[in-house]
Amino acid sequence: MSLAVHPNESRTAAVIHLDPVRLRSAKKAYTTRFLADTLALDAGGYELLSGKPSAGDVVLARVTEIGHHTRLESPASRRQSMFVGDEILVAFGNRYAPDQFLAVVPEDLGPCSLVAGGGLAAKVLKQHDDIDKATAIEPIGLLAKNGKVLNLQDFAPHRVSSETQLPGRPKVIAVLGTSMNSGKSTALGCLVNGLSRAGLTVAAGKATGTGAGNDPMLYTDGGAHHVLDFTDFGFPTTYLLDYETVRGLLTSLIDALTTTGIDVVVVEIADGVYQGETARLLQDPVFHTAVDRVVFAAADALGATAGVQVLRQAGIDVAAVSGLLTASPLAAQEASGVIDARVIDTFDLCDPATALELLPERK
Structure with a gap:
């Protein structure tokens, strides 16, 4: 049975009272991990409601056809194989992924798609021409308790705040790139590793993007003492969030990462410099106050040249260029010949001396 009223609207439609065993048996997604912790303790008293979904609303859905995403990332970031007929607990959200899907929250609870493995x-x-169509799912109903649809923000450990403590922050380096899959996360992980090996206590986070566990785990594996991303603030993605929230996420993330003893904060900004939220951030005085320097990841020399030009026109200090282009010695050589920023092999960022050279002077 599929249901298809926002959390704050009145409820007149049918209600399905969920058997706790059924709810526990559903495969949980990474995006729902904080809710999953709650359900592990007590799965009683939940229900499914109809209504118009909003970003972050939790939905119980049934897999009807396997497509591009064959696995669902679990709360512990394990890739769970999916089968037709599986019931999964995921969140509604908007996605901007040039290599995969452009997708939005639907108007109702009709059949839709799983557009990210994180849930x-x-x-x-x-969608991109080179990938399979999305995995098809059928929403069964919005997860609710006491007549209120549950949203990821109801369980998130952090909140976005308009008040910041940025003047007292440690040094902050942001990692940006030309696009999705330009090598940003790997560059950030290597930079964290180099700074940590140099004896610094490093915190790392991801301010924008689509919720998944692989990047935060990479930061942790690199040696970050404290790791957070936007999903810790209750957002499955940041695409189509109002701009004030996106800006608040950046500063709130840096504030939350600035715990006692942190020497440096490294933050990833997802997608490319032309993506809407990113492009606006680069022009925002708050970004310039929050971020001291940028490491820029690019896939080729032309992208590196254009990206550095965009950043410098915005008045941003580019510490180095790295990323996918450095996998090709010829591409790295081309880039070095046309830009005056240092071009550093991604894995050379793991060298403590190299990483320390990228630290900004205190403003």
Whole structure:
């Protein structure tokens, strides 16, 4: 049975009272990990409601056809194989992924798609030609308790705040790139590793993007003392969030990472410099106050040249260029010949001396 009223609207439609065993048996997604912790303690008293979904609303859905995503990332970041007929607990959200899908929260609880392995339900508007169609899912109902639809923000350990403590922050380096899959996360992980090996206490986070566990785990594996991302603030993705929230996420993330003893904070900004939220951030005085320097990841020399130009026109200090282009000695050589920023092999960022050279002077 599929249901298809926002959390704050009145409830007049049918209600399905969920058997705790059924709810526990559903495969949980990474995006729902804080809710999953709650359900592990007590899965009683939950229900499914109809209504118009909003970003972050939790939905119980049934897999009807396996497509591009064959596995669902678990709360512990294990890749769970999915089978037709599986019931999964995921969140509605919008996705901007040039290599995969452009997708939005649907208007109702009709059939839709799983558009990210971390657990994102949405309606696909466009997709890359080289990938399979999205895995098809059928929403059964919005997860609720006491008549209120549950949203990821109800369980998130952190909140976005308009008040910041940025003047007292440690040094902050942001990692940006030309696009999705330009090598940002690997560069950040290597930079964290180099700074940690140099004896510094490093915190790392991801301010924008699509919720998944692989990047935070990479930061942890690199040696970060404290790791957070936007999902810790209750957002499955940041695409189509109002800009004030995106800006608040950046500063709130840096504030939350600035715990006692942290020497340096390294933050990843997802997607490319032309992506809407990123492009606006680069022009924002708050970004310039929050971030001291940028390491830029690019896939080729032309992208590196254009990206550095965009950043410098925005008045941003580019410490180095790295990323996927450094896998090719010829591409790295081309980039070095046309830009005056240092081009550093991604894995050379693991060298303590190299990493320390990228630290900014205190403002």
